[in-house]
Amino acid sequence: MQIKWAPNAFVRLVLPLMAGILTYLYFGPELPATWPLLVVLVALFGGVQWWAARQPTPGATDAAGLLAVAALYAAGLTFSQRATESRADNHLFRFGPEIEFYRAVVDDYTVLRPATYATTVRVSAVRVGGQWRSAVGGIRVSIPRTDTLPAPQYGDVWLVRGAPAPSKAPLNPGEFDYRRYLQYHQVYHQQFIHPDQYQRIAIAPPNVLRAVAMRAARTVEGVFRHYVHAKREYALASALVLGIKDDVDQQTKQAYANTGTTHIMAVSGLQVGLLFGAVSWLLGLLPGRRGPLLRLATALVGLVVIWSYAFLTGLSASVLRAAVMFSFLIVARATGRQTSMFNLLAVAAFVLLCYDPYLLCDVGFQLSFLAVLSIVYLQPRIATWLHPKAYFLGRQRPWQPKGVQRVWHWLGISLDWIWQATALSLAAQVATFPLGLFYFHQFPLSFLLSNLVAVPISSLAVYVGIVVLLLKGLGTLIGLVSATAAHWFDYLTQGLAWLFESMIWLFNEYIFFIGRAMPGALVSGIHITAPQAWLIFGVILALLAFFALKRISWLALACVFLGVFGGSRVWADHQLAPDEQLLIYSIPRRSVVGFWQGAAADIVTLDSLPLSETERTYRIVPGSIRRNARRVSYWPGWRGGPVPVSIAEPGLILTSWRGRRVAFVHGRLSGATRPLPGLAAVVLRRNARVKPAEVAEVFGTAPAIVFDSSCKSWYVAQQDSLFRAAGFRTHDVTLAGAFVVQQRP
Template sequence: MVISWARNPFIRLVLPLMAGILTYLYAGAALPNLGGAVVGVFILFLVVQVWAARRPTPGATDVAGLLAVLMLYVAGAALTQQATESHARNHLYRFAGRVEYYRAVVDEYTVVRPATYATTVRVSAVRVAGRWQPAQGGVRVSVPREEGLPVPQYGDVWVVRGAPAPSKAPLNPSEFDYRRYLQYHQVYHQQFIHPDQFLKVANDPPSILRAIAMRAARVLDGVFRHYVHAKREYALASALVLGIKDDVDQETKQAYANTGTTHIMAVSGLQVGLLFGAVTWLLGLLPGRRGPLFRLFTALLGLAVIWSYAFVTGLSASVLRAAVMFSFIIVARATSRQTSMYNLLAVAAFFLLCYDPYLLCDVGFQLSFLAVLSIVYLQPRIAGWLNPAGYFLKKQRPWQSSAVQKSWKWLGIGLKYVWQATALSLAAQVATFPLGLYYFHQFPLSFLFSNLVAVPISSGAVYVGLALLVLKGLVAVVGLMSPALAAFLDYGPQALAFVFEKMIWAFNEYIFGVGRLMPGALVSGIHVTTPQVWLIGGVIMALLLFFALRKLPWLALGCTLLGVFAGSRVWAAYELAPTEQLVIYSIPRRSVVGFWQGASADVVMLDSLPLTETERTYRIVPGIIQRNARRVAYHPGWQACTVPAVVAEPGLTLAAWRGRKLAFVNGPLSGATEPVQGLTAVVLRRNARVKPQELAATFGTAAPVVFDSSCKSWYVLRQDSVLRAAGFRTHDVTLAGAFVVQGRQ
């Protein structure tokens, strides 16, 4: 496990670069412009390098090396600073809400949702005070799906009325930070655009090549739609081969997530690796495969196949990452460079991060490189634990018949491949385990059973699907010359499509079957903090070093880090136990309040309607995971709820919880109720028709007035100004996020 720096020079380059990027991500706001620092360190490095060359002493060489590391560290931070669009002088941020119109181009695939189209547009100009001026910035837009409204296409140029709003922070406790996710993609604004609010004026794609690639992907998707008749199988076919997941239903996504096979539906390293393996195997069958010309031919063919596939999948980011990685491998083999796989991965990561430093924040980038690193190092070692082929080969005896001897041989070979696939799956999980817990809050114990069968079948399906596309292309070419012959030859694609559909059906049924047979194999609701992820990674690294070097200090370090991790979990539980939290949630068009005490909670839906799975998963569950809650009860209305509530009059409900009083107002106050003092908050629901003087007479002005999510925006806008003028403090959960009151027992 000791790194040979001579064979892995790029590891020394990529590590400080990554450290610089991370420094900017965590402390970028406090850093000045780093361009001058990069130039200064570079000049100092050149001076020391020249000095070290003239006086080659170990000390001078070490100083030059340290300056090179420092230069890459500062360069990583500077690159990230330059890649941050919000620093530009003409960024949308600079215009605040003064934008009357803006001109933008659709710069991404359009995600088709049940009620909306979602995509990203890049702004090129804004109109402020009647004058157009250059601007830049990304806006995540949603457009309602209406009859007659076409799907936004890459390259569509729009003129949009109105100013986009800055992306919202998480609205509920521990909710996914979508604002930060967008910022990592240089998108800082969001806007819901009505059909009468924008006009398509042209089509001018930012990249002609990408526009053609996206169009090619949609054409090939049409081939699958035509030949694969079952809806679910078609959706999986398009996701598996082309990466288009618009039609994959939520039940299927959840089944794959629960069994640890989501990567099958994501076109990335798996598919590119399969193509690379197929090309390598086919070229290995050619006779006389020696010499530089053959290596050049194989390299060019491999690059052509990989990048052609990247093109027909729309040049998606995940495929481009994998294509770059395998391109370096192909070039290294073609030039017969004696370099390790670790160095090749470092080269790919280095150039990708120089191109876009924010890739380091991308979940796919992190998981891809960690999985490959783990596979390269651990898979051969795990596979070496067992030797099924050798074991069953020893079972052969001279007196056994030829059929029995061959049975032992092929049984050993079959189990060898099964064990190698198991070793690969185990190796990939070792490095990605901490990030899996951090990002997905779950760990599927059934990953071995599901991947062992699903991955080989799906891999075969990829080959068959690509063969279907090639065969259909050949038939289409024949059709240009002879439609009658093409109609006859079309039986070939139909037969291949039948096999393709059945293969997809088989591995899909297998995935669902694993989920049904092992319902308790998914460990979910796991919350780990960023420091705890580093601690888990440190434990894994220390143990790997111990097994590689056989030195007890590494084992001691692993045990120490494990103890610190366990202590942090215990301390978090100790700190949480006495805490209390009252939450008025921000859930569109809903009235929901949560009463949290330690690791238990009562969530009350005041409108007496149960939460949908989507509402519960994205709005409530993150808080449950963060608190490691053991008991969460959902109550449609106050019935059977442990929190006492009294309907004082038709438009008023009073609730008391652990010394805190709440008033929920959803209608006019009659004035018959006696004044209520000592309230924690007054919650207005369903556009309650109340006047400030009525609220003041009933509750006083000390308690804040909270507009919950069932209130319309026009109502909040009108009432907010009136209430503030009357001396009330107000809080709108739709704009400001959930209203939270913290306390301790």
């Protein structure tokens, strides 16, 4: 498998750029400014390249090549530094809690949640000490969702009272690191804003084109809302064609996740590729299409169609990635350049990463490029395993009736199509399943069965949905001339919309059927670390090299990687087996305690109410996955649970676990309570009415004072200072995260 670098020049360029970006992501805060290094390396490369052009010796050429690689590596570092907004001298971090007011503009889509609106605002100025100063920074804000409060719109300029808070770290073990996710999007603060805390003072979109695109997307969404009547089908239609998933319910999202078809609901490469394929096919029907002028015209039409679709979907990041990728493909075809798909992908990645280096951290970016790379390389090779078309065509005989020959012919074509689709799905999964395990902790075994039907139906639905939009637009134009003609024309639009809704219904029903028919096909609860994900990628690459080169050394390397991976899993289990923890979880308005021993746990809700599915999924399950838990039991209240407790008095409960004692106080401490020394922690619940002196008299000052999530913020702020002044250690799980009462290596 010898790599031909001439048609894949950009592959060599994008790799050092990515290496520089990764270096900054891991070691960025410790690095000084790197732009001087970039300037020096570029100047050296220019000089050596000039010398090599006049003295074409292998040494000079190699030196120029090494300097180019070093310059691109430095460029990755420098671009990442420049894209990191928190390094600015006037970033919000520099002002801290002294901010009295700030002025900001809404710079993102608005997410509709059950009780709030959520969006991102970009700060332009802050008022500190009565003076306005220029500032930069992103804030993820939430505001109450009411009937009288309008949803934030892109371009709204707000005047907000109060200072935002830095984004919170994960509050419970294994929780999704939302703070890091926001930082990758240059957002370092969060704030809940009350209606009387902000005022819209102007409308000034940061990008007028994007503002128009987002408004167009909502207008187009209204077409589906008008013609698609079933709520579930309308929600999926908007997600499938426009990428708007506000109305998709959690049950539908979970069904698609369980069957490995979530990618269909995200407008990205699939939809843009379908549009590109349709345009290429239609233009390919034109006569004389090989001429240079017609080839150029075809390219222009293709670019207009793809970017018009990107515009109608609101210029979302996923669509822009796909549009850039296919734009390079169209340009390459139009110019007749002999370049490979690998090089085109490298060019697209290079341009995108130069524009925004943090795209390298984006899960969609990683999955998109890996899937396309795997499809380009593996799909043709997997397709050669079987030849159903040739097999069934070979069954035809001259003496057979025409009907039988047609059966063999169409059977071969249909089975060949199914096999080609199977090969494509398998190829995409080979490169992406390590990331699926790492990010989503699951792998749907039903992906082949679900995608074989879901992808064709959804692809046809995308075409039909786009035609519905075109007919609606045409009907509007006809209405300008004749209202009667527009009225009759609308029946055609309604008929096609009915077909569109029926296809969406069939698509949905099939996905739910697969989920019901194969309930055990989802392998979930898998936890792998980042190094383990790299090891799996190493195994895959080594095996691909072995099959291509037929050298046993590559198979040996794959076995080494696999052995290291298995060893790391065994070592992790060995380290975890004796580990014991008692956790006071951070779950809003709840009192929850977890008793962990190795891979087994008992989760107790002290308020005797069971945890909701959302609370378990987002607060408890991630930590269970990280520990590879084999048994997790949930107990609503102490009654019937395996942890021994004693009730010292109505407001005091004592528990003893693995030699450590913990007290839970949810009322007053009686003056007659006898001293209870030697406790590891005292957990205050439901705004327990206790004073530091009373707690010191009963428990001493050695145990930590833990405020659990059932305590109000005003209560914690008041009591925290009093207990600290009395010599206690305090911990607020709402702000500082879950508290570990006991931990032994």
